[in-house]
Amino acid sequence: MSDPQFDLGSLMGMAQQVGEQMAEAQERLASTEVEGSAGNGLVRITSTGDGRFTSVVIDPDAVDLDDLAMLEDLVLAALHDVAAKVSELQSSTSPMAGLDLSALGGLGGLGGIEVEGRQLPEDSGP
Numbered sequence: 001m002s003d004p005q006f007d008l009g010s011l012m013g014m015a016q017q018v019g020e021q022m023a024e025a026q027e028r029l030a031s032t033e034v035e036g037s038a039g040n041g042l043v044r045i046t047s048t049g050d051g052r053f054t055s056v057v058i059d060p061d062a063v064d065l066d067d068l069a070m071l072e073d074l075v076l077a078a079l080h081d082v083a084a085k086v087s088e089l090q091s092s093t094s095p096m097a098g099l100d101l102s103a104l105g106g107l108g109g110l111g112g113i114e115v116e117g118r119q120l121p122e123d124s125g126p
Contacts, residue, residue: 036082
């Protein structure tokens with residue numbers, strides 16, 4: 001006896017659509033560049049939306065041979081800035097963002113699934 005509310009064909013069609021949308025999103029991310037910076041632009045790092053770094057630009061005014069720690073801090077801050085922007089771009093580009101998984105019943109929250117010998121709580125989803 002089949003559940004009239006559960007249509008496997010429809011679910012498979014939705015999965016295929018999501019897969020196609022994910023592939024398109026990955027292509028858009030790979031072709032989108034974001035820039036992070038620090039020190040009012042003294043250090044700029046560019047990355048693609050899929051996380052590949054493409055350039056580092058350091059203004060000569062940022063280089064003080066007596067204070068290389070400052071330059072290191074600026075590079076690290078610019079890396080953090082671009083990584084945050086890539087993460088934000090990835091979240092906004094994902095076709096899974098805002099997807100209502102309630103039609104999957106308990107599967108959306110993974111309720112009742114055992115992982116590494118531990119039982120996940122019923123409401124462990126986002």
